[in-house]
Amino acid sequence: MLKLFRLVVLALVVVGAARAEVGATDLHAILKARLERSGVTGITAAMTLPDGTLVASSAGLARRGTDQQLQPTSRMMGGSSGKTFVAAVMLGLIDEGKASLDDKVSKHLGENEWFGRLPNAEAITIRQLMNHTSGIRDHVREPAFAEAVNADPMREWEWDELLGFILDSEPLFEAGESFGYADTNFVIVGMIIEHITGRTVYELVEEQIQTPLAMHGTIAQTQAKLPGLVSGYNSIPLFDLPEEVCVDGVYAINPQWEWCGGGFVTNSPDMARWIRAYADGSLYSEETHAAFLDGVAANTGPGDRYGLGLQIISLPAGEGIGHSGFMPGYVTIALYFPELDVSVAVQVNESTRAGLSLLRPLASELARIASAG
Numbered sequence: 001m002l003k004l005f006r007l008v009v010l011a012l013v014v015v016g017a018a019r020a021e022v023g024a025t026d027l028h029a030i031l032k033a034r035l036e037r038s039g040v041t042g043i044t045a046a047m048t049l050p051d052g053t054l055v056a057s058s059a060g061l062a063r064r065g066t067d068q069q070l071q072p073t074s075r076m077m078g079g080s081s082g083k084t085f086v087a088a089v090m091l092g093l094i095d096e097g098k099a100s101l102d103d104k105v106s107k108h109l110g111e112n113e114w115f116g117r118l119p120n121a122e123a124i125t126i127r128q129l130m131n132h133t134s135g136i137r138d139h140v141r142e143p144a145f146a147e148a149v150n151a152d153p154m155r156e157w158e159w160d161e162l163l164g165f166i167l168d169s170e171p172l173f174e175a176g177e178s179f180g181y182a183d184t185n186f187v188i189v190g191m192i193i194e195h196i197t198g199r200t201v202y203e204l205v206e207e208q209i210q211t212p213l214a215m216h217g218t219i220a221q222t223q224a225k226l227p228g229l230v231s232g233y234n235s236i237p238l239f240d241l242p243e244e245v246c247v248d249g250v251y252a253i254n255p256q257w258e259w260c261g262g263g264f265v266t267n268s269p270d271m272a273r274w275i276r277a278y279a280d281g282s283l284y285s286e287e288t289h290a291a292f293l294d295g296v297a298a299n300t301g302p303g304d305r306y307g308l309g310l311q312i313i314s315l316p317a318g319e320g321i322g323h324s325g326f327m328p329g330y331v332t333i334a335l336y337f338p339e340l341d342v343s344v345a346v347q348v349n350e351s352t353r354a355g356l357s358l359l360r361p362l363a364s365e366l367a368r369i370a371s372a373g
């Protein structure tokens with residue numbers, strides 16, 4: 001189990017008023033300028049300062065064609081940033097001695113009838129799942145998966161059905177030999193967690209992370225109707241989706257299938273608090289934290305590395321560790337900058353070229369401002 005006392009303390013510390021030098025008004029001005037320059041629908045952002053104070057603001061619309069303004073606490077889908085929650089629970093089990101990073105996956109899931117049909121089945125380890133070096137293909141990118149979602153948009157998926165799209169396929173490479181990002185890896189991590197604990201991943205995340213950190217804006221993505229989810233706009237082809245993918249809190253498809261590949265609706269303040277707790281080294285043993293940060297070369301961006309459920313990104317403000325996320329209609333980034341001792345989270349309610357290109361530069365700019373404040 002994660003060090004709950006640390007999470008409770010952080011939850012209490014960061015709710016204080018912002019220091020005068022860096023306030024919500026300043027942050028709003030920055031976001032408004034970025035909004036006008038990029039043309040995106042809306043942005044929310046939050047940052048924790050070196051003293052732990054949380055600053056949050058927003059700019060733009062919660063829905064186009066209306067006067068509904070985004071709020072700092074507006075909910076959006078977090079996409080793959082949700083992998084951090086799943087990884088945190090798994091690393092807690094590692095620290096408890098209930099599993100090892102070098103356990104073969106077969107130790108935990110080998111009795112399932114489908115197991116031998118996984119690419120690299122007998123070779124892959126938990127570590128290789130968590131740093132995407134397993135060689136397993138991404139079921140989300142398989143054309144047959146998109147066809148199945150389009151054919152039955154509100155289908156509720158069983159987790160082994162998701163694996164069915166990559167069973168019997170050739171591996172991308174031998175286990176441990178390269179990097180290949182795949183939601184499928186974290187689907188399997190989730191299955192291992194549930195096998196070990198006999199509980200659902202969502203129950204464990206709520207108990208170990210959401211409740212101690214008072215993450216009231218974060219909910220599990222278990223159905224199409226998601227209270228408080230603002231409208232999102234998409235131009236990236238993945239499924240047969242309308243441009244406005246969410247209306248009045250109802251998503252155009254059942255996003256339940258994302259599960260441990262992401263699987264959470266959240267907001268920027270929650271993610272700024274969480275990513276600081278996740279990445280600053282306080283939740284795990286020194287040995288586990290060292291493994292957590294031992295990144296492999298990744299193709300997610302120039303110079304990126306990937307640790308255990310986290311991206312390690314080189315930016316002008318310094319090295320940021322955390323995760324970005326995409327789900328049609330929404331993009332997210334949440335990073336902790338250890339040299340500056342600040343965290344930043346940014347969300348945009350459109351998954352467009354403009355939205356995606358905004359995340360890293362804005363996160364870097366805000367990190368510099370937070371550290372100066």
